[in-house]
Amino acid sequence: MSSAAAAGAAPADDAGARAAGLIGMLADERAVIREIAESRIAALGTSAAPGLASALETLDDRDAQVRLEGAFRRVALPFLQAWRLSVSDAAGPGPPAPDAPAARDPAAELLALGAPAWPLLHRTARCGNRIVARAAERVLADAAERLAAMPDQRTFERLRYFLSPLLARRGDAAAGDLLREHLSRTLADARTGTARVRARAEEELCFLGTPAEEFLSDPARTPELGAAERDALLRSVKWCLFPDLRIRTGMSMDxxxxxxxxxxxxxxxxxxxxxxxxxxxxxxxxxxxxxxxxxxxxxxxxxxxxxxxxxxxxxxxxxxxxxxxxxxxxxxxxxxxxxxxxxxxxxxxxxxxxxxxxxxxxxxxxxxxxxxxxxxxxxxxxxxLGLSGPRPKEAAVGYQLALTLLQAGRHEEAIVEFTRYLGTAAGDTALARALWYDLACAYALSGRPAEAIDALLASIEKGFRDREHLVRNDPDLESLRQLPEFRRVVDALDRAAAADGGGAK
The missing domain is CATH 1.25.40 (Serine Threonine Protein Phosphatase 5, Tetratricopeptide repeat)
Incomplete structure (x- = not known):
């Protein structure tokens, strides 16, 4: 039992008992009863997960099993999500916070759900982001290695949809034989089962990928398929266009x-x-x-x-x-x-x-x-700067280098680089304006106010007009704003803006 399920024994037992009473309803001949049962099982929450997992291993009715599996997926989603978050957090930088809650083992909680965890992880390995997909693949590979004995026929028929991710990751002949038998029976489900069973079977073929594609491509193994039916199934498997995805996107690969x-x-x-x-x-x-x-x-x-x-x-x-x-x-x-x-x-x-x-x-x-x-x-x-090419110009690249030095706090080095490229930017007014302005910032941060004032005046001559940024918003110029000379810069900007026919921004 998972630690989440064990946290409160009495509620878990109650949920398990309620689940047991509902599971039999999944095979009822009346569709409305089956739908009610599935909905109520899913609503029981994570405390019912172990009981549902055990029930999945005993059901013989394929339609009832698919319905219970669907309910189980919804119940198990918090376990899967907690595991995914733990994997993503483990890949992130830094140790856990000092006040973090007591350590949990989301992987153990997920795996404690039993065989139904394998399809969830298999889908994650195919569809997750690269961090969780690799982690899921490692978990499945380890589980496949630990699968010591192949199941008997009765157990295999009940659990084959859950064991297939492990069989696909083993290289031995016995696992290969069982996987091919599973593919043959899954193909029969996809052709003759109820609508729900057909959709689950087609999803299974899609997510098995290459083994299913190779199996379907061999007419000797699938003589019951006509050419058109084979082509349609192969197309779905090749592109992993499972039924739910087709419905959501409204597209096919035809x-x-x-x-x-x-x-x-x-x-x-x-x-x-x-x-x-x-x-x-x-x-x-x-x-x-x-x-x-x-x-x-x-x-x-x-x-x-x-x-x-x-x-x-x-x-x-x-x-x-x-x-x-x-x-x-x-x-x-x-x-x-x-x-x-x-x-x-x-x-x-x-x-x-x-x-x-x-x-x-x-x-x-x-x-x-x-x-x-x-x-x-x-x-x-x-x-x-060492590469040739028409764009961007050398002075523009040099400006980016100098700006990076400025933002890194290497102010004296930034001054050298801004100054170096001022001469080559003469024909580009916008670039020259940016060079002069950021040179002023570097001077101000280096404690050279007189040179900073001169550079600001030069940037105004090149078209700088952002009064709000100059007077209030730029923290690099804070050391200049109380100086008498700074008033001269603001007046120069105001005169230039008036001469342009408008006010400063």
Missing amino acids: GWERLSWRERHERVPLWKRIAGEDAVPLLMRVMAEEPEDIVKLSAVVALIEIGAIDGAAAPAGVPPPVALRVLLLEVWDLRRKSEFGRALDLLDMLVRELPGDREVRVEFGITLRHAKRFDDALREFRTA
């Missing part, structure tokens, strides 16, 4: 290859937006097989945003210019939303594929700076 690249490109982010992690296997297949680079890269972007892959896991292939622009726009949007980790994953992929592209290096550096990784950002800007 005719996918005949769609234009633009239509395929438009569908990819739609899958991510509607289905989230459930779309991971489908997106992985698109990433692996799509012939058009821009569609493939759209799948890569979606997978990185979901968290299923990082930049290093993206497929090789230099993106075409139009795809590069799409990816950089995505980076800018992620940076705007402060999602620096995912932006860096995209940029890591781009730097790996385009190590000599100055623009990619500069965007990488800017994002690293936003993430407060100043040393890494400086490395990227210095690398970019």
Whole structure:
């Protein structure tokens, strides 16, 4: 019994007793009684989980078992969620807080649910973000190794939907024979069972993936399938387009290859937006097989945003210019939303594929700076300065390097770099204005007020007009605001704004 279930023995016993009374109703011939039973079992909550797990191992009626499994999934969701959070937290930086509650073992709580935990973990391994998917895969691999004896036929028939994730991860002949027998019976369920059983069987085939695809591809093993039926099942399994996903997205993969690249490109982010992690296997297949680079890269972007892959896991292939622009726009949007980790994953992929592209290096550096990784950002800007290319200009790259030094607190070094690139930015008024203004900030933070005032006056000559930022909002200039000379800067800005025909901002 899980520790969550054991926390209150009497409530758990009561819930178990109520569950036992309801389980028999799942096989009732009246649909309304079956629906009521399923709903009430799910409402019992986590305290009923051990009893439900035991009941799943004794039911022979396939429709009743599928209904009970559906109720169990809803009851077990808190266990799975607690485990996922524990895995994600373990991957994060830093020790637990001193006042953290007493340690729990979410993995033990989940596994204490028994055989029904395996399909939950198997689905997580296929569809979770890369951290929890790898953790789920490790748990399943360990469980498969510990599966010492194959079950007898009666037990296998009752538990085969729960044991299949373990059988698929074993390499021995006995497990292979049982997995093929399971696939044959699951195919029969998908063709002749009730609507609920058919949907569960098709979901099982989809999530088993390669073993199911190989089994269905062999006419000798599936002589009962006609060509059209075989093709439809194979398509669903290949793209892991299980029934629930088809319903949610309203899409199928029929005719996918005949769609234009633009239509395929438009569908990819739609899958991510509607289905989230459930779309991971489908997106992985698109990433692996799509012939058009821009569609493939759209799948890569979606997978990185979901968290299923990082930049290093993206497929090789230099993106075409139009795809590069799409990816950089995505980076800018992620940076705007402060999602620096995912932006860096995209940029890591781009730097790996385009190590000599100055623009990619500069965007990488800017994002690293936003993430407060100043040393890494400086490395990227210095690398970019050593590369040739029309954009961005050398002075613009130098400005980003100097700004990074300023934000890292290395004020004297920043002054040197701002000054170095002032001469090369003469033809770019906006860049010269930014260089002069941030040079003033570096001087102010270095305790050199006279030079800071001169630099601010120069930035005004180049078009700086943000009075509110100058007078109130910029903390770098706090040391100047009480000086008499600062009034001279404000007056100069006001005169310049009036001469422009408007007021300062």
